[in-house]
Amino acid sequence: MKAGPITQFLTEDKGGQRLLLVILALSIYMPLAHLLLPSDSMFYVSSYTLTLWGKYLCYGMLALAVDLVWGYCGILSLGHGAFFALGGYGMGMYLMRQIGDRGVYGDPVLPDFMVFLSYEKLPWFWLGMDMFWFAMIMAVLVPGLLAFVFGWLAFRSRVTGVYLSIITQALTFSLMLAFFRNEMGFGGNNGLTDFRDILGFSLQSSGVRAALFFASGLLLIIAYLVCRYIVNSRLGRTMVAVRDAESRTRFLGYRVEWVKTFAFVASAMIAAIAGILYVPQVGIINPSEFSPIQSIEIIVWVAVGGRGTLYGAVLGAIVVNYLKTWFTSHYPDMWLFFLGALFVVTTLFMPKGLVGVWGQVKDYIAIRRGYQKPGDGTASQGGA
Numbered sequence: 001m002k003a004g005p006i007t008q009f010l011t012e013d014k015g016g017q018r019l020l021l022v023i024l025a026l027s028i029y030m031p032l033a034h035l036l037l038p039s040d041s042m043f044y045v046s047s048y049t050l051t052l053w054g055k056y057l058c059y060g061m062l063a064l065a066v067d068l069v070w071g072y073c074g075i076l077s078l079g080h081g082a083f084f085a086l087g088g089y090g091m092g093m094y095l096m097r098q099i100g101d102r103g104v105y106g107d108p109v110l111p112d113f114m115v116f117l118s119y120e121k122l123p124w125f126w127l128g129m130d131m132f133w134f135a136m137i138m139a140v141l142v143p144g145l146l147a148f149v150f151g152w153l154a155f156r157s158r159v160t161g162v163y164l165s166i167i168t169q170a171l172t173f174s175l176m177l178a179f180f181r182n183e184m185g186f187g188g189n190n191g192l193t194d195f196r197d198i199l200g201f202s203l204q205s206s207g208v209r210a211a212l213f214f215a216s217g218l219l220l221i222i223a224y225l226v227c228r229y230i231v232n233s234r235l236g237r238t239m240v241a242v243r244d245a246e247s248r249t250r251f252l253g254y255r256v257e258w259v260k261t262f263a264f265v266a267s268a269m270i271a272a273i274a275g276i277l278y279v280p281q282v283g284i285i286n287p288s289e290f291s292p293i294q295s296i297e298i299i300v301w302v303a304v305g306g307r308g309t310l311y312g313a314v315l316g317a318i319v320v321n322y323l324k325t326w327f328t329s330h331y332p333d334m335w336l337f338f339l340g341a342l343f344v345v346t347t348l349f350m351p352k353g354l355v356g357v358w359g360q361v362k363d364y365i366a367i368r369r370g371y372q373k374p375g376d377g378t379a380s381q382g383g384a
Helices: 005-012 014-036 047-073 080-097 112-116 132-156 161-179 206-232 234-244 246-251 256-282 292-305 311-330 335-349 354-370
Strands: none
Touching: 014 047, 014 206, 014 311, 047 080, 047 206, 047 234, 047 256, 047 292, 047 311, 080 132, 080 161, 080 256, 080 292, 132 161, 132 256, 161 292, 206 234, 206 256, 206 311, 234 246, 234 256, 246 256, 292 311, 292 335, 292 354, 311 335, 311 354
16 A cells, blocks of 8 residues: 555655755744844844845745656746746735835826836736735736646647747746836836835835745745645656656556646746745846746756755755855856856766765765675675
8 A cells, every 4th residue: 555645755755854844943043043133143144144045945946846847747847937937026016016105206006117107007917916915816826827828738739858948948038028028017127126015014124024034934845845745646656657758658548738737837836936935035026037047047956956856956946046146256257157067067977966966975885895895805706
């Protein structure tokens, strides 16, 4: 009798359990250290550090979403940055509506960029975005609906492999070009920024920053558990079958297009939630988030951490973005070279990513011992 998804998580996913415990500890410690400790304490966490690591947690959730479709369903999406950005724009629209008459032009309804561009009234798709619950539903629902329409059309047409990757990249590139246009009603090149409040509380306050960090950590944990439940379920096993032998799975009677569409939509919605949490912490959302290079970077995070492990994807996102922060601060001209080298090294020498390094070391030691006779160091006759 096969173990259920929850039992499998408790008995098999030791790496994931350790990572979640670390994230939970950071989600509790860092906000408390920021709020309660004096600024001259060695254990104090500054507002900058809190925001930076909050961004890392959002990226971890984004990498988790990509690993769900790539690592377990074999869908190499080079456009997941689009769903992340759409979720971010949903949150940005809500935050812009909260500014009210405190903007530069003092208009109680129209955001400043609309007044500057001579908008006479609020566009229809901005209506209701001043209500938090409605804005959050739209910020998740719209990326999910886009993923459903795109995925259903692509998977029903049996578009796979590199062709699918190119189409997903074309999707995010076309959205980037559209959002750059002023007449789209999303701020054009400058995007949405100058946010003030969320739920009536100032975004600049320490309490709100601490709450956003905690929410990022908590939702990352929840998203991980949901993804782990999916991949350990019967549906998850079908996803792996589609990844490894799509034609055979279809021949056995499974509706492969539905399996792939489900994974794609679920992944898009998780990416959108990451975007929602990202925007109030960094304070801006603009069309550059749609850039294809951003989506390609996500693939690097997942590959470096360990594709098809979930926790490796989260770890890879945090590690690579921490290195990016360090490199862009100390050697800004070298960052892209380092990123390329990191991906090449991972592909050639760490096919299972960072989480697989220890296993590779143990396998190497075991193989070397198989070639040695105990005690004399000479080659074994029965070596592997």
